[in-house]
Amino acid sequence: MAEEIKEESQNKEEQSSISDCEKQRDEYLDGWKRAKADLLNYKKDESKRFEAIIRFANEAIVKDLVTVLDSFDLALNTLGGDEEFKTQKGLYLIRRQLEDIMKLSGLERVIISVGQPFDPGLQEAVAEVESDKASGAIIEEVEKGYTLHGKLIRSARVKVAK
Amino acid sequence: MAKILGIDLGTTNSAMAIIEAGEPKILENSEGNRTTPSVVAISKSNERLVGLLAKRQSVVNPKNTISSVKRLIGRNFEDKEVQRDKSWLPFDIQKSSTGGVEIKMADRWYKPEEISAMVLAKIKADAEAKIGEKIEEAVITVPAYFDDSQRQATKNAGEIAGLKVRRIINEPTAAALAYGLNKQKNEQIVVYDFGGGTFDISVLEVGDETVEVKSTGGDTHLGGDDFDRKIIEHLISEYKKQEGIDISSDPLALQRLKEAAERAKHELSTVFESEINLPYITSGASGPKHFLLKLTRAKLEELIKAEIERSIELVEKTIKEAGFKPSDIDEVVMVGGQTRMPAIQEAVKKFFNKEPHKGINPDEVVAAGAAIQAGIFQGDVKDVLLLDVIPLTLGIETYGGVATPILEKNTTIPTQKSQVFSTAADNQTSVEIHILQGERSMASDNKTLAKFILDGVPPSPRGIPQIEVSFDIDADGILNVSAKDKASGKSQSVRIEASTQLSKDDIEKLKQEAAGHSEEDKRKKELAETKNHAEQTIYLAEKSVREAGDKIPAELKDAINQKTEKLKTSIHQSQNIEEIKSAASELSLELQKIGQIMYGQNKEGGEEQKPPQQ
Numbered sequence: 001m002a003e004e005i006k007e008e009s010q011n012k013e014e015q016s017s018i019s020d021c022e023k024q025r026d027e028y029l030d031g032w033k034r035a036k037a038d039l040l041n042y043k044k045d046e047s048k049r050f051e052a053i054i055r056f057a058n059e060a061i062v063k064d065l066v067t068v069l070d071s072f073d074l075a076l077n078t079l080g081g082d083e084e085f086k087t088q089k090g091l092y093l094i095r096r097q098l099e100d101i102m103k104l105s106g107l108e109r110v111i112i113s114v115g116q117p118f119d120p121g122l123q124e125a126v127a128e129v130e131s132d133k134a135s136g137a138i139i140e141e142v143e144k145g146y147t148l149h150g151k152l153i154r155s156a157r158v159k160v161a162k
Numbered sequence: 163m164a165k166i167l168g169i170d171l172g173t174t175n176s177a178m179a180i181i182e183a184g185e186p187k188i189l190e191n192s193e194g195n196r197t198t199p200s201v202v203a204i205s206k207s208n209e210r211l212v213g214l215l216a217k218r219q220s221v222v223n224p225k226n227t228i229s230s231v232k233r234l235i236g237r238n239f240e241d242k243e244v245q246r247d248k249s250w251l252p253f254d255i256q257k258s259s260t261g262g263v264e265i266k267m268a269d270r271w272y273k274p275e276e277i278s279a280m281v282l283a284k285i286k287a288d289a290e291a292k293i294g295e296k297i298e299e300a301v302i303t304v305p306a307y308f309d310d311s312q313r314q315a316t317k318n319a320g321e322i323a324g325l326k327v328r329r330i331i332n333e334p335t336a337a338a339l340a341y342g343l344n345k346q347k348n349e350q351i352v353v354y355d356f357g358g359g360t361f362d363i364s365v366l367e368v369g370d371e372t373v374e375v376k377s378t379g380g381d382t383h384l385g386g387d388d389f390d391r392k393i394i395e396h397l398i399s400e401y402k403k404q405e406g407i408d409i410s411s412d413p414l415a416l417q418r419l420k421e422a423a424e425r426a427k428h429e430l431s432t433v434f435e436s437e438i439n440l441p442y443i444t445s446g447a448s449g450p451k452h453f454l455l456k457l458t459r460a461k462l463e464e465l466i467k468a469e470i471e472r473s474i475e476l477v478e479k480t481i482k483e484a485g486f487k488p489s490d491i492d493e494v495v496m497v498g499g500q501t502r503m504p505a506i507q508e509a510v511k512k513f514f515n516k517e518p519h520k521g522i523n524p525d526e527v528v529a530a531g532a533a534i535q536a537g538i539f540q541g542d543v544k545d546v547l548l549l550d551v552i553p554l555t556l557g558i559e560t561y562g563g564v565a566t567p568i569l570e571k572n573t574t575i576p577t578q579k580s581q582v583f584s585t586a587a588d589n590q591t592s593v594e595i596h597i598l599q600g601e602r603s604m605a606s607d608n609k610t611l612a613k614f615i616l617d618g619v620p621p622s623p624r625g626i627p628q629i630e631v632s633f634d635i636d637a638d639g640i641l642n643v644s645a646k647d648k649a650s651g652k653s654q655s656v657r658i659e660a661s662t663q664l665s666k667d668d669i670e671k672l673k674q675e676a677a678g679h680s681e682e683d684k685r686k687k688e689l690a691e692t693k694n695h696a697e698q699t700i701y702l703a704e705k706s707v708r709e710a711g712d713k714i715p716a717e718l719k720d721a722i723n724q725k726t727e728k729l730k731t732s733i734h735q736s737q738n739i740e741e742i743k744s745a746a747s748e749l750s751l752e753l754q755k756i757g758q759i760m761y762g763q764n765k766e767g768g769e770e771q772k773p774p775q776q
Binding site: 151 | 183
């Protein structure tokens with residue numbers, strides 16, 4: 001009798017150590033699967049990130065070059081917009097050359113027409129002025145806005161009607 | 163399991179991060195930026211705008227554009243800070259029925275927590291869009307000096323935004339977490355947080371699993387924006403001196419100058435001189451005027467010297483309040499974009515006589531720390547899954563006593579890597595695999611872990627046998643090294659139990675030794691490689707002379723033999739790399755003549771047609 005009880009308790013012990021093992025096995029297998037899945041997902045994310053990096057790697061330099069386009073715009077404005085004058089035409093062409101190169105890298109100008117309502121998604125208001133236009137309408141584009149592969153990298157600066 | 167978001171809810175900008183594979187990762191917002199302006203507005207067309215969009219229309223809608231709400235949250239209207247800020251905040255505030263603050267936006271009065279909630283709601287939505295999962299919980303940071311009411315209000319803001327706030331943690335504590343300093347025992351830490359608009363100092367004490375704030379200090383109205391303003395003022399006055407024109411009243415010129423000043427400030431953290439070049443800044447009586455001025459780092463530092471000195475005085479005061487001396491401080495952590503400035507780093511380093519922690523982006527370190535706290539709640543940082551790295555490089559000795567690394571230090575284990583080597587002499591039938599640990603270039607300077615011999619390599623000319631050596635290290639750091647001759651299939655291996663069993667001090671010592679000797683080691687390695695290369699040339703010379711036999715004139719043979727002897731002597735006796743190199747190149751020049759003769763190209767007067775060397 002006593003032996004039987006002993007055997008039974010031994011059995012129970014074995015049972016519980018087996019179930020412990022099973023629990024551990026499941027936990028480890030789960031951890032392993034997760035680690036493997038994490039790696040695969042990481043690889044997928046990484047390839048997406050690489051794409052983004054390639055697309056936007058030149059964002060900083062394009063952003064800096066946009067200020068050069070601004071300077072050209074200011075120069076052309078100051079000299080008068082007439083393309084027929086020699087200096088202006090030269091300047092105008094250099095500006096276009098620069099912008100064309102930047103376009104190849106994904107730069108696009110944000111087109112704004114006077115009178116359209118101000119949209120803070122694409123524009124930054126720098127001043128409010130009295131005007132006969134409807135309140136909140138754009139009166140003047142002070143600096144052009146640009147996108148790079150669809151991402152706004154510089155909002156247009158505009159004056160808005162009071 | 164759903165991710166918990168870590169949020170740094172700042173006065174001017176906010177940032178967010180999650181834990182991914184155990185590491186904090188900053189999430190970009192919907193505009194693609196890593197920080198979001200803490201600005202909320204109701205536009206003229208009655209739209210609610212948050213972040214950059216709100217900021218873009220602030221000029222034309224100042225009354226309904228709310229910023230710096232963190233200065234008001236959880237405060238009483240009668241607080242002197244609120245009364246002071248009231249004078250310069252562009253929007254209207256009033257006393258609420260409970261004595262708190264209310265802010266007017268469009269035609270409604272809002273509580274500060276409602277405004278903060280709008281920022282948090284955008285952050286939540288952008289994070290969900292970015293990771294493609296719903297986010298329900300968050301850890302939000304607040305300044306260490308925030309009282310219960312301010313903390314509660316911040317927590318409420320989170321709840322209004324639909325986030326269950328798992329914990330409000332202190333910004334300096336988050337920064338310390340990001341640097342892993344919570345694992346230290348009984349250390350005093352100073353967090354120096356120089357942001358855009360505020361300057362905070364915190365003295366922390368790390369005990370067992372706890373981080374206690376011992377004292378806080380700073381100036382809520384001192385920041386990088388003050389630096390920008392100083393630069394702009396300087397530029398305006400210089401331009402006035404130079405051109406006699408005051409551009410401070412021209413809003414567009416001022417805007418361009420502001421951007422250029424900011425850029426120059428950033429540039430001057432890495433270079434010593436920056437040119438501010440703004441063509442057509444304005445037009446004078448005599449036509450267009452350009453802005454061209456140089457700003458040096460020295461000038462910049464002179465402009466903001468008083469601010470830096472003041473910040474150090476405040477540090478001194480705060481440490482004193484905590485009951486410490488500067489020498490009691492074990493770690494210094496830098497937070498806030500302005501701490502990139504070398505002059506600030508220098509001043510802090512000088513004061514503490516200690517290198518501050520600054521490896522993590524100072525704009526993102528608080529959000530990263532919040533994410534780490536979130537990760538602890540998530541249970542991502544489980545001990546079972548913690549993977550170790552090898553502390554020191556493992557490799558083998560190759561020809562000339564050079565240590566060739568196989569597994570570089572900091573490689574995550576378990577891992578396996580193999581590389582194919584060959585023999586150094588003709589008919590070599592055995593190779594010795596000498597396993598090394600350490601960062602030095604020469605085998606003899608590293609630690610020997612084991613040596614074994616692989617024999618039975620079939621006799622063949624040097625460089626022909628392919629012996630694959632593989633290092634396999636398991637999760638417990640047990641290293642198995644095996645070498646296998648690909649031709650005969652013979653292999654030999656050794657098992658090293660204690661490859662990572664070095665104390666932290668040992669590892670540090672070895673690393674420092676390696677760093678200290680890096681120049682000398684480089685030279686030794688180069689010498690070994692040069693000798694190695696020279697011996698190959700000798701081998702080639704002897705082989706060519708033997709094979710060419712009578713096909714080449716005796717005088718060339720003599721010349722080659724003589725140059726060979728000379729090179730041999732210099733290999734054995736000289737430690738001068740240049741000398742060996744020149745002897746080797748003399749020999750290879752002679753050798754090229756063999757080729758010219760053999761191919762019958764050495765016509766009369768054909769001396770000029772020497773083929774290019776190598």
